[in-house]
Amino acid sequence: MNTLLRSMLVVLISVLTLSACQTADLSKQTSQTIKMPNITVSLDSDGVPDELDQCPNTKMKGNVVVDDRGCHLIMGPDMNLKMEYRAFFAKGSSELIPKYKVELDKVAARMKEYDTAIFKIEAHASEDEINKELSSLPKNRALMIKNYLLLKHGIASSRLMALNCEARAPIAPNDMDEGRSFNRRVYGLLTEPDNEYPVNLKNGICVKF
Template sequence: MKFNKIALAVIAAVAAPVAAQAGVTVSPLLLGYHYTDSAEDAQRKLFGVDEKNGESLDSGLWTGAALGLELTPSTQFQVEYGVANTDTTVVVNDREVSGAEADAKQQTISGNFLIGTEQFTGYNPATKFKPYVLVGAGQSKIKIEDKASGQELDESKDTIGNIGLGARYLVNDALALRGEVRGIHNFDNDWWEGLALAGLEVTLGGRLAPVVPVAPVQEPVAPVKPAAVVVEDRIVDTDRDGVPDHLDACPGTEANTVVDARGCPVQVNLVEELRQELRVFFDYDKSAIKPQYREEVAKVAAQMREFPNATAVIEGHASRESARSNARYNQRLSEARANAVKSMLTNEFGVAPTRLNAVGYGFDRPIAPNDTAEGRAMNRRVEAVITGTKTTTVNQTKDMVVQ
């Protein structure tokens, strides 16, 4: 298990710098059953003489770990390391020899694509059950040692290919349960193995949000200009904008509109500022958003769509339930609450995650005393401040003050 611990340490070291990036997944422990019975004949030929005289690896427990990167909301690429420690079965003249087995260790490292079937059926962020197809390749290393002396008896390094089916169940925005079955083909020695595994997957920085399509902008159609009208040598100004009809390039101007020398409306830019606040309260030791606050989050998302440059700072807080409250645990809890609001804005309402900044403050910033139940309930909260501006071009009117 020494090499397994080293692989876990490497995965943890690689994951640390990218923990703040969305779409990075870590599976710190995968447990499974490694089936090798279908490879017995080929293994006896490799580690012995023929199918009737040689040794083969027993089926048994498999452990592993994986580090992945989401390529789309339903597909990711993973680097995986696994190890199986078992015994061998020795056969002489097609009969098993009792007590002649040796220690066998099989280590694999592979790169696998987990391709979500939603690629073909349509992405649905509300569905927690995410089936996928696994395709990948890597290397397998088998080492056989004598039980008593520890002396190496045989070794093989081979190229392998992986193909399988699996599914993830999204517990929340950060955790998912994973189950999978796969076939492993040894290309160098032409045998098949099987693996059934299960584990927990942790997503760092939030999952990738689906791309929200933007409706195309239609170009305005210019109005048809009527011909100038001259009646009996009299100057006619039908729309009363101060420019005669025969010189008016924009007839039919609305009353009280400022026009230029051509009779066209003078346009000005109006800058509208947005400042909106959101406050969501949570149950004790929970980070799930209660249904009554979903409408408030939806209003924030609608304002952020109306103001394309608007951004939000999402602050998560916790309450000090007692004098011995764990500051580190409450820090993580406050971060989980902030990320829950961020996840709802991105996954359910299509707000780009780059416009949102989620941060947790633990129980360091209470808004009410923590010595009452009502005060602690007020402190278990998320506060968000949304700011932005929007510029609109309008026709200037005579009573409009332009700075």
């Protein structure tokens, strides 16, 4: 009997407890607006935020490149700078034909991009061109290249090194017409000024003029 009464009492208490609980009325709640702080990012003249810029005085102009710290990015000699140029000539001629002018335009564009670069111009001749009448031919070929860059593109003369190699550095045999046509050439190389090239100059094969 006592056990039954206790069980009924537990059930009664549970019913009373459940009836006392109420569901929250969400309709009475008001919305709240959370204010987000305004973040202002100020960019200096090189496009990097001042808060992150370790070189605030750099400016973006011309072909100047800055890194993610806002400092000038130093381009080494092996980063897109080195460029070779070749032009070939008819026997006894220093005339630069159109397709070689187009390639020279590309050299000029690279020189304007890297304003410390030096262009070395090796002028060569075939053995059958080395005589009294044609003794100045290699120089004329080098000057044709140099003057084109000077006059058309405004490249400073101090950045152009002209070398006369005459017929002392052939790249093909001189006993056949085809070989001689390859030797009537100008070879140019665009590098940093401290590059040790050209070896031909150091060995006395070519002469600077």
